[in-house]
Amino acid sequence: PVIAPALRLEGLYAGYGRFDVLHDIALHVERGEAVALLGPNGAGKTTLLRAIMGMVKQRRGVIEVAGTDVSRLPTHRIARGLVGIVPEGRRLFLGQSVEDNLRLGGLHLRHDHARTAQLLRSVFDLFPVVERYRARPATALSGGEQQMVAIGRMMMSDPELMLLDEPSLGLAPLAIQSMADALLALRERGRSILLVEQRVDLALQVCDRIYVLSGGRIVEQGAADDIDGRGRALIDAYLG
Ligand code: ATP
Numbered sequence: 001p002v003i004a005p006a007l008r009l010e011g012l013y014a015g016y017g018r019f020d021v022l023h024d025i026a027l028h029v030e031r032g033e034a035v036a037l038l039g040p041n042g043a044g045k046t047t048l049l050r051a052i053m054g055m056v057k058q059r060r061g062v063i064e065v066a067g068t069d070v071s072r073l074p075t076h077r078i079a080r081g082l083v084g085i086v087p088e089g090r091r092l093f094l095g096q097s098v099e100d101n102l103r104l105g106g107l108h109l110r111h112d113h114a115r116t117a118q119l120l121r122s123v124f125d126l127f128p129v130v131e132r133y134r135a136r137p138a139t140a141l142s143g144g145e146q147q148m149v150a151i152g153r154m155m156m157s158d159p160e161l162m163l164l165d166e167p168s169l170g171l172a173p174l175a176i177q178s179m180a181d182a183l184l185a186l187r188e189r190g191r192s193i194l195l196v197e198q199r200v201d202l203a204l205q206v207c208d209r210i211y212v213l214s215g216g217r218i219v220e221q222g223a224a225d226d227i228d229g230r231g232r233a234l235i236d237a238y239l240g
Contacts, residue, residue: 003031004064004066004067005028005029005030005064006030006031006192007027007029007065007194008062009026009027009061009062009063011024011025012025012026012051012060013025013059013060014047014048014056014058014059014061015047015216020216021044021047021216022044022047022051022216023216023217024061025217027048027211027218029161029194030192031066032187032190032191033192033209034186034193034195034206035194035195035209035210035211036194036196036204036209036210036211036224037196037210037213038197038198038200038203038210038211039212039213039214039239040238043216044213044216045165046088046165046196048196049085049163049165049194049196052065052078052161053075053078053079053083054071054074055075065078065083066160068082070083079157081108081157081158081160082159082160083160083161084105084154084155084158084159084162085163086147086150086151086162086163086164088165088169092146092149092153093138094138095137095139096137096138097134097135097137097138098133098134098141098149099135101138101149101153102123102134102149102152103120104153104156105152105155105156105157106119106120106157108157109156109158115158119155120156122155123152123155123156126152126186127148127149127151129148130148144174144178147171148179150167151167155186162186162191162193162194163194164193164194164195164196165196166197167179168197168199168202169198183206184206187206193207198239200236200239209222209223212238220234
């Protein structure tokens with residue numbers, strides 16, 4: 001059988017009220033692929049992620065996750081094992097312990113103790129610092145460490161597709177590199193990733209392919225390896 005891609009968007013129009021932010025979007029993420037979505041402020045990157053999560057209703061087009069049409073599913077169903085997200089600004093429960101934050105990601109699996117323990121173990125294997133601080137309130141952690149908790153929480157939902165909205169935002173250079181290493185590790189584990197980024201270097205380091213979104217339309221796309229000096233200049237021009 002043909003394996004459906006982790007994500008397929010076709011002819012997607014979506015926005016707020018009667019106003020479309022996204023126009024005729026075609027984009028795919030194959031299984032085990034890491035794909036970056038680059039673009040300037042206001043291009044519609046967050047709106048695209050919100051459309052996949054069912055938080056912005058699409059007016060037209062296809063949204064398929066691992067072969068499932070999610071366009072009519074409510075967000076809580078999409079979040080249940082289909083799509084995991086690290087939202088902009090992380091949105092951790094800062095007063096709660098690190099471990100409780102992680103467990104929130106796997107709520108729908110809470111009756112499956114073996115699977116929950118296995119997922120927790122895989123988060124701790126990837127982020128030893130998260131295991132060390134598991135009993136501390138999230139607020140006691142640095143920004144970079146909190147971002148690892150947010151990635152761990154996403155991993156706990158065991159999703160077919162992982163979405164990350166500018167995970168490098170506001171992090172110190174060392175923490176950005178740790179985050180890049182974590183994304184590379186997820187890719188090595190065969191996870192399917194759509195990464196929204198403003199840092200082109202990070203996107204090219206971590207991802208197989210990139211798309212550039214500008215004014216709600218895909219204006220460029222290509223394999224990260226094929227992007228030469230001219231391609232890079234073009235992307236930089238789009239990002240301003
Ligand atoms: P940024 O990097 O600044 O987050 P972005 O590429 O993620 O930019 P979006 O946040 O998706 O862009 O915004 C795209 C457009 O949608 C903008 O013109 C924005 O003003 C508009 N927009 C975003 N959220 C809403 C909303 N809740 N209601 C109406 N319009 C919105």
